[in-house]
Amino acid sequence: MTTQETVPVSVELNVPATMRDGTILRANIYRPAQGQWPVLLMRTPYGKDLPMAALPLDPVQVANRGYIVIVQDCRGRMASQGDWSPYRNEALDGVDTITWAAQLPYSNGDVGMFGMSYMGADQWLTALHQPATLKVIAPLLAWNNPLNGSNFRAGAFELGRMASWNLMMGMGVLMRRHNGDPVELGRSIAALIQKGDKLGTEGYWSLPLKQFSSLINLDVAPSFFDALEHPMDREFYEEITMRGKQERVTVPSFNISGWYDVFLQDTLDNFSQARQRGSTPEARQSNLLVGPWSHGNFSNPIGEINFGFAASAALINLQSDLTSMQMRWFDHWLKGTDTGITSEAPIKLFIMGANIWRDEYEWPLARTVETRFYLHSNGQANSLNGDGRLSTEPPAEEEADRYIYDPAHPVMTRGGNLLMALEFPGGPFDQRPTESRTDVLVYSTPPLEQDIEVTGRIRVYLWAISSAPDTDFVARLVDVHPDGYARNLADGIIRARYRNIERGEAPTLIEPEKAYEYEIDLWSTSNLFKAGHRVRLDITSSNFPRWDRNPNTGHPLGNDAELVEAKQTILHDQEHPSYIVLPVVPNP
Numbered sequence: 338m339t340t341q342e343t344v345p346v347s348v349e350l351n352v353p354a355t356m357r358d359g360t361i362l363r364a365n366i367y368r369p370a371q372g373q374w375p376v377l378l379m380r381t382p383y384g385k386d387l388p389m390a391a392l393p394l395d396p397v398q399v400a401n402r403g404y405i406v407i408v409q410d411c412r413g414r415m416a417s418q419g420d421w422s423p424y425r426n427e428a429l430d431g432v433d434t435i436t437w438a439a440q441l442p443y444s445n446g447d448v449g450m451f452g453m454s455y456m457g458a459d460q461w462l463t464a465l466h467q468p469a470t471l472k473v474i475a476p477l478l479a480w481n482n483p484l485n486g487s488n489f490r491a492g493a494f495e496l497g498r499m500a501s502w503n504l505m506m507g508m509g510v511l512m513r514r515h516n517g518d519p520v521e522l523g524r525s526i527a528a529l530i531q532k533g534d535k536l537g538t539e540g541y542w543s544l545p546l547k548q549f550s551s552l553i554n555l556d557v558a559p560s561f562f563d564a565l566e567h568p569m570d571r572e573f574y575e576e577i578t579m580r581g582k583q584e585r586v587t588v589p590s591f592n593i594s595g596w597y598d599v600f601l602q603d604t605l606d607n608f609s610q611a612r613q614r615g616s617t618p619e620a621r622q623s624n625l626l627v628g629p630w631s632h633g634n635f636s637n638p639i640g641e642i643n644f645g646f647a648a649s650a651a652l653i654n655l656q657s658d659l660t661s662m663q664m665r666w667f668d669h670w671l672k673g674t675d676t677g678i679t680s681e682a683p684i685k686l687f688i689m690g691a692n693i694w695r696d697e698y699e700w701p702l703a704r705t706v707e708t709r710f711y712l713h714s715n716g717q718a719n720s721l722n723g724d725g726r727l728s729t730e731p732p733a734e735e736e737a738d739r740y741i742y743d744p745a746h747p748v749m750t751r752g753g754n755l756l757m758a759l760e761f762p763g764g765p766f767d768q769r770p771t772e773s774r775t776d777v778l779v780y781s782t783p784p785l786e787q788d789i790e791v792t793g794r795i796r797v798y799l800w801a802i803s804s805a806p807d808t809d810f811v812a813r814l815v816d817v818h819p820d821g822y823a824r825n826l827a828d829g830i831i832r833a834r835y836r837n838i839e840r841g842e843a844p845t846l847i848e849p850e851k852a853y854e855y856e857i858d859l860w861s862t863s864n865l866f867k868a869g870h871r872v873r874l875d876i877t878s879s880n881f882p883r884w885d886r887n888p889n890t891g892h893p894l895g896n897d898a899e900l901v902e903a904k905q906t907i908l909h910d911q912e913h914p915s916y917i918v919l920p921v922v923p924n925p
Contacts, residue, residue: 431463492832507557595630640764793920
């Protein structure tokens with residue numbers, strides 16, 4: 338970190354910018370009082386005037402470093418005109434705002450973008466259109482595909498995120514709707530807050546989903562109900578999907594995420610696609626930073642785990658901080674300053690378990706060895722008191738494991754890659770309370786004789802039979818400490834009817850009592866399983882309310898008030914080997 342020379346900063350509020358259709362969007366501008374400077378732009382739906390609205394950067398500090406910082410209310414939000422539809426207008430509004438910002442009298446004509454989550458996705462959506470004066474982006478915690486962790490995940494509805502986020506966004510909707518009527522505004526906001534307070538204990542349980550009681554009477558969340566009407570509909574989401582389009586982006590991107598972030602995998606994919614398929618040399622110089630963080634939490638501890646002071650974004654590896662790292666990035670690409678960033682490794686990863694940072698030059702890591710750990714048991718893998726085992730030995734003839742999935746009594750969410758009601762914090766938590774249930778199958782290795790590092794994408798291949806025409810299967814990777822503490826690392830789900838959607842096949846119901854092989858994507862992690870620890874895989878059929886409960890009826894999404902039990906059978910024999918594939922990093 339270097340000491341910056343102090344310069345006077347000027348602040349302008351509610352500055353108008355006119356979009357191509359005549360809609361006026363308003364922004365706050367923080368800039369050096371004199372001279373022409375590059376622009377850093379963030380466009381937000383959360384309110385530009387709120388405290389810490391410009392996180393992860395402080396606009397006054399950044400202006401003091403010689404930048405014009407523009408924080409703009411998105412269309413239909415707060416002080417900006419128009420109708421808000423999540424993400425649908427951000428690309429072209431972003432292009433128009435960049436053009437406007439580059440022409441401001443105190444701008445030198447070069448623009449960069451920053452921001453996390455919604456504002457991170459906004460950067461990618463805008464950059465796809467290649468605005469001429471956009472030179473660089475720094476998206477944090479950004480998704481690229483609404484069907485992979487934003488609205489859906491492998492067919493399952495992201496109920497936890499969609500309900501809590503839409504309720505939160507409803508505050509702005511009500512403020513605009515009842516502007517000038519303080520009595521009605523107060524009444525409607527009080528009703529919204531009451532529903533939000535009860536979301537974790539009551540709201541998530543509402544059935545049928547298409548009459549979701551926490552939202553239906555407030556008319557504040559059309560995107561929630563749009564999702565229910567268009568489950569896994571790629572055509573419906575095409576205009577706000579970035580997956581497969583990253584090669585259109587011509588500017589370099591500094592991609593930042595956390596191993597417990599709700600949009601982790603898409604951030605990793607954004608980086609790797611830009612790095613490998615970028616259409617310009619600049620785009621192929623994109624960078625990646627991944628800490629042990631959860632969504633919006635860059636401090637320490639995360640969840641129940643203390644990863645060490647050096648894990649915090651406030652002092653990464655006891656060498657730098659997240660603000661300084663971003664400013665080095667912008668200084669290079671917007672000011673031509675030799676910050677040394679392009680001569681360093683493009684990737685910095687936090688290796689959990691070892692609790693160290695490590696530089697890398699590629700993602701995924703080419704040196705990993707894809708290693709299969711097979712499921713074994715004598716047919717009694719139910720709970721952590723069962724006989725489930727994991728090993729690299731393929732199975733012979735073994736008895737299948739069985740459990741009853743009752744959606745009226747689902748396995749509850751406990752940590753993970755979350756963005757939900759406050760009762761459900763994200764990150765690592767002890768999974769033993771979950772693993773004590775008999776509808777959770779638990780497979781563990783013996784205590785490890787030596788350290789094993791797992792860094793990369795994880796998939797489970799599961800042979801299963803269900804009594805239902807549609808159902809879910811959930812898999813979770815766990816690091817079991819010598820004292821029994823079971824730390825969740827990664828998880829995933831597959832909705833049976835969507836089992837072949839990644840192959841381009843239409844959703845189809847399954848035939849009850851027929852064996853199918855399911856591929857479950859657990860996304861990615863980086864963890865050192867230390868000697869004496871055990872590698873564990875949990876298998877069940879729900880993770881509620883993070884994902885909606887599959888009612889096992891085979892009916893269309895959101896229609897059911899009826900819940901039906903499903904008898905689940907997990908096969909792991911010679912003809913039907915079930916296994917998890919771990920990307921093992923060889924010892925140096």
